[in-house]
Amino acid sequence: MAPAADKKVTGLVAATFTPFTTQGEIDTSVIGPYIDYLLEKQGIKSIFVNGTTGESMSLTVAERKVLAEEWCQKAKGRMDQVIVHVGCMSVKDSQDLARHAAQIGADGIAVIAPFFFKPRTAETLRAFMKEVASAAPNLPFYYYQIPGLTGVHVNVRDVIEGIEDLIPSFRGVKFTGSDLMDFGQCVSNCQPEWSVLYGVDEQLLAGLAMGAHGAVGSTYNYIGCHVNKLLSAFEKGDLVQARSIQFKMQELLSYAMKLGFDVGVNKQLMSELSGLSLGPPRLPLTPCPHDRIEQITQKYRTVF
Numbered sequence: 001m002a003p004a005a006d007k008k009v010t011g012l013v014a015a016t017f018t019p020f021t022t023q024g025e026i027d028t029s030v031i032g033p034y035i036d037y038l039l040e041k042q043g044i045k046s047i048f049v050n051g052t053t054g055e056s057m058s059l060t061v062a063e064r065k066v067l068a069e070e071w072c073q074k075a076k077g078r079m080d081q082v083i084v085h086v087g088c089m090s091v092k093d094s095q096d097l098a099r100h101a102a103q104i105g106a107d108g109i110a111v112i113a114p115f116f117f118k119p120r121t122a123e124t125l126r127a128f129m130k131e132v133a134s135a136a137p138n139l140p141f142y143y144y145q146i147p148g149l150t151g152v153h154v155n156v157r158d159v160i161e162g163i164e165d166l167i168p169s170f171r172g173v174k175f176t177g178s179d180l181m182d183f184g185q186c187v188s189n190c191q192p193e194w195s196v197l198y199g200v201d202e203q204l205l206a207g208l209a210m211g212a213h214g215a216v217g218s219t220y221n222y223i224g225c226h227v228n229k230l231l232s233a234f235e236k237g238d239l240v241q242a243r244s245i246q247f248k249m250q251e252l253l254s255y256a257m258k259l260g261f262d263v264g265v266n267k268q269l270m271s272e273l274s275g276l277s278l279g280p281p282r283l284p285l286t287p288c289p290h291d292r293i294e295q296i297t298q299k300y301r302t303v304f
């Protein structure tokens, strides 16, 4: 049975951070309060777990299962969708995680392209994804394009061409890249039940103009409440208001980027702004000095 077509992903999806103890072990006790925070303080109703922001590539498969299960359990009946990223270098590990995601009641799965041995063509990437999707044929499946980190610069338009015949559970794309022509071609060539989601928070408005159905991003964890206003302004056709919020995001992020913004810094910023103890990032990411986080937090307070 193919997945239901009524579960389109829309609006903002927060790509969650993975909470660690100060000792660097995964800390599932934070997940319940984390979900409360997203729902109550940020107006975020869907999450994308164990992705880039969640440091999935630095986690073991066993840790990813424990985390995915806790996110699904705590979000059940409260959030709209939990999408679990199951991308790995080994297709077998990805299949294992996909099967597990189905068992724990995830709403969808996503994969990035493997990036040690890289697929050279869209066709090979599709073959890899087909293997993963076939391990959980009832779960909506999303391709996650992030060439800045994977180094796999395939054209997503080529990846999705006729993919519904190859992968019946295919339901869309999470596009973290700045090639807006390729993104637009994904929107204009998508099936009605697909979701084409944009993933570069600092230029979301451009993605919306090109027809994004929603957005997945790390910053929606802590500025979701503001970005929700950007979405409503855009829907009303108030581009002046939408732009003014986008420009604030750009001011904050360009400031942070000058100070060396990575997932580790982002995670510490989230801890600071939310009051949740997310702990340090895991190597090869390294914690950044607290005064730098303070500076970015100050910037947040002056901008928003």
Ligand SMILES: CC(=O)N[C@H](C=O)[C@@H](O)[C@H](O)[C@H](O)CO
Residues within 6 Å of the ligand: 015, 052, 053, 146, 148, 149, 176, 199, 200, 201, 202, 216, 217, 218, 219, 253
């Ligand atoms: C490379 C990366 O992690 N991209 C995220 C989503 O995919 C974004 O949400 C960024 O963290 C965000 O746009 C800030 O640059």
Ligand SMILES: CC(=O)C(=O)O
Residues within 6 Å of the ligand: 015, 016, 048, 050, 051, 052, 053, 054, 174, 199, 216, 217, 218
């Ligand atoms: C931002 C995003 O989608 C991720 O962390 O994977």
